[in-house]
Amino acid sequence: MAHDDRRLQVLRAIVQDYVSTNDPVGSKALAERHDLGVSPATIRNDMAVLEELGYITQPHTSAGRVPTDKGYRLFVDRLSAIKPLSVAERRAIERFLDGALDLHDVLNRTVRLLAQLTHQVAVVQYPTLSRSAVRHLEVVQVASSRLLLVLITDTGRVEQRLIDCPVDVDRDDVAELRALLNTAFGGAQLADAASKVPDLLDTAPPHLRSLVAAVGAALVETLVEPGEDRLVVGGTANLAREAMQFPGSLRPLLEALEEQVVVLRLISEVDTGGAVLVRIGEENAHEALSGASVVSVGYGSGERALGGLGIVGPTRMDYPTNMAAVRAVARYVGQILAES
Amino acid sequence: MAHDDRRLQVLRAIVQDYVSTNDPVGSKALAERHDLGVSPATIRNDMAVLEELGYITQPHTSAGRVPTDKGYRLFVDRLSAIKPLSVAERRAIERFLDGALDLHDVLNRTVRLLAQLTHQVAVVQYPTLSRSAVRHLEVVQVASSRLLLVLITDTGRVEQRLIDCPVDVDRDDVAELRALLNTAFGGAQLADAASKVPDLLDTAPPHLRSLVAAVGAALVETLVEPGEDRLVVGGTANLAREAMQFPGSLRPLLEALEEQVVVLRLISEVDTGGAVLVRIGEENAHEALSGASVVSVGYGSGERALGGLGIVGPTRMDYPTNMAAVRAVARYVGQILAES
DNA sequence: TCTGGCACTCCGTCCGTGCGAGTGCCAGCG
DNA sequence: CGCTGGCACTCGCACGGACGGAGTGCCAGA
Numbered sequence: 001m002a003h004d005d006r007r008l009q010v011l012r013a014i015v016q017d018y019v020s021t022n023d024p025v026g027s028k029a030l031a032e033r034h035d036l037g038v039s040p041a042t043i044r045n046d047m048a049v050l051e052e053l054g055y056i057t058q059p060h061t062s063a064g065r066v067p068t069d070k071g072y073r074l075f076v077d078r079l080s081a082i083k084p085l086s087v088a089e090r091r092a093i094e095r096f097l098d099g100a101l102d103l104h105d106v107l108n109r110t111v112r113l114l115a116q117l118t119h120q121v122a123v124v125q126y127p128t129l130s131r132s133a134v135r136h137l138e139v140v141q142v143a144s145s146r147l148l149l150v151l152i153t154d155t156g157r158v159e160q161r162l163i164d165c166p167v168d169v170d171r172d173d174v175a176e177l178r179a180l181l182n183t184a185f186g187g188a189q190l191a192d193a194a195s196k197v198p199d200l201l202d203t204a205p206p207h208l209r210s211l212v213a214a215v216g217a218a219l220v221e222t223l224v225e226p227g228e229d230r231l232v233v234g235g236t237a238n239l240a241r242e243a244m245q246f247p248g249s250l251r252p253l254l255e256a257l258e259e260q261v262v263v264l265r266l267i268s269e270v271d272t273g274g275a276v277l278v279r280i281g282e283e284n285a286h287e288a289l290s291g292a293s294v295v296s297v298g299y300g301s302g303e304r305a306l307g308g309l310g311i312v313g314p315t316r317m318d319y320p321t322n323m324a325a326v327r328a329v330a331r332y333v334g335q336i337l338a339e340s
Numbered sequence: 341m342a343h344d345d346r347r348l349q350v351l352r353a354i355v356q357d358y359v360s361t362n363d364p365v366g367s368k369a370l371a372e373r374h375d376l377g378v379s380p381a382t383i384r385n386d387m388a389v390l391e392e393l394g395y396i397t398q399p400h401t402s403a404g405r406v407p408t409d410k411g412y413r414l415f416v417d418r419l420s421a422i423k424p425l426s427v428a429e430r431r432a433i434e435r436f437l438d439g440a441l442d443l444h445d446v447l448n449r450t451v452r453l454l455a456q457l458t459h460q461v462a463v464v465q466y467p468t469l470s471r472s473a474v475r476h477l478e479v480v481q482v483a484s485s486r487l488l489l490v491l492i493t494d495t496g497r498v499e500q501r502l503i504d505c506p507v508d509v510d511r512d513d514v515a516e517l518r519a520l521l522n523t524a525f526g527g528a529q530l531a532d533a534a535s536k537v538p539d540l541l542d543t544a545p546p547h548l549r550s551l552v553a554a555v556g557a558a559l560v561e562t563l564v565e566p567g568e569d570r571l572v573v574g575g576t577a578n579l580a581r582e583a584m585q586f587p588g589s590l591r592p593l594l595e596a597l598e599e600q601v602v603v604l605r606l607i608s609e610v611d612t613g614g615a616v617l618v619r620i621g622e623e624n625a626h627e628a629l630s631g632a633s634v635v636s637v638g639y640g641s642g643e644r645a646l647g648g649l650g651i652v653g654p655t656r657m658d659y660p661t662n663m664a665a666v667r668a669v670a671r672y673v674g675q676i677l678a679e680s
Numbered sequence: 681t682c683t684g685g686c687a688c689t690c691c692g693t694c695c696g697t698g699c700g701a702g703t704g705c706c707a708g709c710g
Numbered sequence: 711c712g713c714t715g716g717c718a719c720t721c722g723c724a725c726g727g728a729c730g731g732a733g734t735g736c737c738a739g740a
Contacts, residue, residue, distance in 0.1 A: 003712090026702050039714050044703070062702050062721045102488075102500045140476040140492055148442075150490065150498060152480055158490060160442045160498045236576060237594035243583075250590075254577035343681095366733050379683055384734065402690050402733050683740075694729080702720090709714080 009036060010046045011055055012079040015067050019318050024064030069281035069315060072293070076278050076319050083320040085328050089117065093332050100336065103127075103156035107232045110309065110333050115235025117325040120313035121257065123296075125267050126230040127155035127306035127337070129223055130191045137181045139215070144168045147211075149218055153190065155306055155337060163218045166210060177211050180204060185219075194220045229268065229307075231260045238313075245291070245314035252288035257312070262286050263294075267308040270298030274305075276323045281315045291315065295322050299330040301338030309333065347386045349376060351395055352419040354387075355407050359658055364404030409621035409655060412633070416618050416659050423660040425668050429457065433672050440676065443467075443496035447572050450649065450673050455575025457665040460653035461597065463636075465607050466570040467495035467646035467677070469563055470531045477521045479555070484508045487551075489558055493530065495646055495677060503558045506550060517551050520544060525559075534560045569608065569647075571600045578653075585631070585654035592628035597652070602626050603634075607648040610638030614645075616663045621655045631655065635662050639670040641678030649673065 013034045017025040027040040027047060036043065047065055050056045055071035058064065067075065085093075096113045100106040107124050114122035132153035140148045145168050151159040184200045185193055197216035204212045236257065239250050246253060256262045266284065271277050279294045289312070296310025310326055353374045357365040367380040367387060376383065387405055390396045395411035398404065407415065425433075436453045440446040447464050454462035472493035480488045487503045524540045525533055537556035544552045576597065579590050586593060596602045606624065611617050619634045629652070636650025650666055 024702090028702075040702095041714055041716090042712085045713090048704080058703085060720095060722060062719085064702065102502050104500070135482065136478075136480040138476075138478045138490065138492075142475065142496070148492065148496070150478065150492065152488065152490065152500075156482070156488070156500070156502075158498055158500045160444070160492075160496070162442050162496075234598060237591050237598060240589050240591040240594055243589070249580050249583070251577050251580040254580055258574060258577060364733090368733075380733095381683055381685090382681085385682090388735080398734085400689095400691060402688085404733065681740100683738105685737090685739105687734105687736090689732105689734080691732090692730095695727090697725085699722105699724085701722090704717100704719085706716090707714105708716105710712095 006036065006038070007046045007050060008074075008079060009034075010043055011050055011067070011071060012075060014047075014050075014056060014065055015071065015075045015079070018066055019316055022316070024059055024066050026064040029064070067316075069283065072280045072315055072319070073283075076280070076323075080320045082276070082324045082327065085324050089325075090328065092117075093328060097332050097336055103158070103337075106156075106333065106336055108234075110329060111232045111234035114309065114311060114325065114329050115238060117329070118311050118313070118317075118322045119235075119238050119241070120311040120317065120322065121233065121235045121239055122309070122311050123234075123257075123263055123267055124232045124309040124333075125264065125307035126232070127153070127157055127300075128229060128268070129153065129157070129159070131189075131304055131306060132157065133187060133189050134185045134193070135187075137178070137185055139174055139178045139181065141169060141171065141174050147174070147215070149215055151219070151222065159222060161218050161222055163214050165214055169211065173208060173211060176205075177208055177215065180208065180212070181215065190223060193223065229264055231264050231267070233257050233260075233263075235311075242314050245316060247291050253292060253312075256286065256288040262288065263312065266294050267296050267310050270296060270305055270308045272298075272305065274298060276327050277310075278319065278323065293317055293319075295319070295326050297326050297330045299333045299337075301334050306334075306337065346376065346378070347390060348414075348419060349374075350383055350386045351390055351407070351411060352415060354390075354396060354405055355411065355415045355419070358406055359656055362656065364399055364406050366404040369404070407656075409623065412620045412655055412659070413623075416620070416663075420660045422616070422664045422667065425664050429665070430668065433457075433668060437672050437676055443498070443677075446496075446673065446676055448574075450669060451572045451574035454649065454651060454665065454669050455578060457669070458575075458651050458653070458657075458662045459578050459581070460575060460651040460657065460662065461573065461579055462575045462649075462651050463597075463603055463607050464572045464649040464673075465604065465647035466572070467493070467497055467640075468569060468608070469493065469497070469499070471529075471644055471646060472497060473527055473529050474525045474533070475527075477518070477525055479514055479518045479521065481509060481511065481514050487514070487555070489555055491559070491562065499562060501558050501562055503554050505554055509551065513548060513551060516545075517548055517555065520548065520552070521555065530563060534563065569604055571604050571607070573597050573600075573603075582654050585656060587631050593632060593652075596626065596628035602628065603652065606634050607636050607650050610636060610645055610648045612638075612645065614638060616667050617650075618659060618663065633657060633659075635659070635666050637666050637670045639673045639677075641674050646674075646677065 013030050014025050027043040030043050031040045054068060055074060056065040057068050059066055097109055100109055111122045111124045132155045135154045136152040138150040142148050145165045147163045149161045149163055201212055243250055276297045282290050292312055293315045294310055294312050296308050298305030298308050300306040309330055311322060353370055354365050367383040370383055371380045394408060395414060396405040397408050399406055437449055440449055451462045451464045472495045475494045476492040478490040482488050485505045485508050489501045489503055491499045541549060541552055583590055616637045622630050632652055633655045634650055634652050636648050638645030638648050640646040649670055651662060
């Protein structure tokens, strides 16, 4: 029906106007700014229907209409296409990410880039350990009975962990242990590491067993530990600019961003197909984010997703542009990580 | 003079009341809440003098008085003693920092602890590389002509850096290089590392020279690079609670905290004597912090300061308590780092 | 030198008004 | 049957004046 079609166009127009002006949009303004080919009165009727269906709402009687979460959802799903980035933006991405010195650096630059491109809070997850492989394991003795285990993954991530040994450790044993660990785990997926520990224990020379046990335990713990997934957050200053957008104060949002665990769950639940995921307002379950939207996507080299990245902002955001930025940045990051 | 003395007591009372109530304080309220032994009228005269001298000011004619930066300065310098922490707080600190697994973990816990104790934004600097010694250098080959240099310091800090080599690298050379580096630099102060590179270049076997040069350059760069000093920031959510305190918006402050470099300079300029440093409002030079105060102190094991930590908050803060918290946390962190 | 009293200054709040934007409904028209 | 123009109605908001209260400065007296 031409009917429904126009109604959707009206919804699209409402979302676009509201996002760009931040004012509830009325029928008259809509008719003026968009070539809908009908009069304000007709638009009013359509808006009444859209409101009935729950796509828009009016903040107060006799104010303009504002999209609801459901309205944004429909907009994202059916009324918008991801807007391609400008050439300048693409070049900016390249320039920004080139010349990164290590993983830290790559992710820090990424988060700043993303915050700058989208004017939102940007979030980048470190490559998940459980999907990484061991490139090298280093054991350094820091005290007579204390070792520092350093894990270097194929994604360039470096993790450290202190190990308290039951007894004093001999210098030569450390070297032996190092060699043993690297032949056992070198190149192996970290996810498989846990299952290899018992084997290694059996085959290890007796005088190293207790050490191997301690190191193995530490390795497994590192994987399980909630802190294993790190998060880089940037652009929180962008929140201040749009402070009015959020009900009450920024506080809960800032807390959630610091808490990390909540945001982490959202960011790491990426679509395996590589599509950009959008979660709008209440869809976020967690209360602190109920007034916010999250746009996220997995990044990685080849098919496997190493981690997620994305942005957090008010539900009233420019979805097409932001989705494009998130996707583009994720691609570049994937490329760069593949190279190193 | 009994005169001046009372005036200072009035100033102290004003600061205390203003900090706790957040309302400009008037002569009457002051007389009621503090045993100054004089009438409001007398206090008014004193306040007029204090205002003349620039210690207090009135936001509007016929509102109460509010301390100026200069007033807070006098308060901190002469009118307050660092308030000892409660037993519960001391125990909380111990409990909170115990069981940290590595340097990351220690610093992350520290920043959260400090934010929680003071209800301000907490900032902790990683132990400065230039004051650390090399515990171990690790070289890992990540591609035929690409090495990953991992530096482990005596403070437990682990730094990584990618090195592009001019030519493909032989596996055995890597092992040799590693041994060479560790005998040359092991245990040495990083600050001295730069001066050792030329020597090492001379004595190194010819086939390793180009590698040593590349690694040496990377090492020196790591020290010089602005990013060498890392910062952990936490408790930004506390800013939202006191958003009204800051002129305009939180934006500049949040930006400065993300920028890191500004805050870093403030935090790292610690008193060598181990005293808590307070910078109030305009004393902070940088514009974004002109409405904020910074309370900082160096932490470290023994005498040398490894780095700084502190808090950033509105000038209207509880200085005695916060100074106590900062000092106590710094001590514990120093202890813990000395142990590992 | 301190105190009580007094006049004065303003800020913040409240209330009433007017304006403007936007709506819903209805009758008429193609 | 759907679109249009017109119209009355509803609110939110900005403006402006009045009011009360808190706090001050000053002055005369103890």
